[in-house]
Amino acid sequence: MAILLGIETTTTNCSVALSKDDVILAFKEDMGLDYSHAERLHLYIAEVLQEANIPKSEIDAVAVSKGPGSYTGLRIGVSAAKGLCYALNVPLIATNTLKALAIQANQSGDEFKYIIPVLDARRMEVYSAVFNPVFDEIRSIEAQIVEESSFLNYLDSGKVLFIGNGAAKLKDLIKHPNARFNDKALPSAREMMPLALAKYKISDTEDVAYFEPFYLKDFFVTSKKK
Structure with a gap:
């Protein structure tokens, strides 16, 4: 039995899922057009755990969507996933967005x-x-x-x-x-979970300290027009 937490933040969709083997126990996401990851991600993590009545200590691994996608969204999702992995001493799994x-x-x-x-x-x-x-x-x-x-x-x-x-x-x-x-579909934590479970079963995990999202292109900042 594996309890996995999945985090998807590569686009405007802030999405979190909790699964037990191949069954989704709880799922939360915001399909709005604005980036809400900083405000909602940790709230959604707490809510899926509460809905499933699963304490954090029972999580076996944390999965994160690795990109490509929004630079800021990827940073927020990966930072949250790494923090949980360090705190719970569980492996990190990166899934193909x-x-x-x-x-x-x-x-x-x-x-x-x-x-x-x-x-x-x-x-x-x-x-x-x-x-x-x-x-x-x-x-x-x-x-x-x-x-x-x-x-x-x-x-x-x-x-x-x-x-x-x-x-x-x-x-x-x-x-x-x-x-x-x-053109309405966005990456979601729901579809992440089978990919994460397959990787968990073969111990295909990441080095938490050194893992970086797959940006594909360099991030740059443009100047605001006057």
Whole structure:
């Protein structure tokens, strides 16, 4: 039996789940458009533990979505996860953000040749990866500028689902008949938990002291316009 706490803060969605083996015991998230992680994350952690009637001391591992995504969101989520791991002396598990997002394609009821999770980055850029219907990674994570011809090799071979807030950029560009879009989906702790459990079972954990989120691109600050 494994009790796992999952933290997802890579986008505006502040999401926390508590699971016992493959069963979600409690789940909280804020799907709003504003970043609320600093205010809500620790509150949500306390609430899922209370709802499940599980004390912190019974947590076997803490899982965190490793990115890519919002620099600030990633820092908040990873800092909280590390703090819990140090305090409870439990392992840290890092899960693939885009794979967890791709898993939400199961909720559509459709069959796709490829599932392409896309997270919004700056300007016309997205973070993306490509998965097959059983969520094997066909193409690794990239930061790319999207245009009309993006992903054409996948679209020409079958129906493709673009899922994530980055799909909004693709809707106006890609008119291929095989393209489908879900731009409302955001990475969630709910889909993290099966990935975290699989890693826990084989002791695929991180060094708490040295683990860093997967930013993919360097963080920079722009000056405010006068």
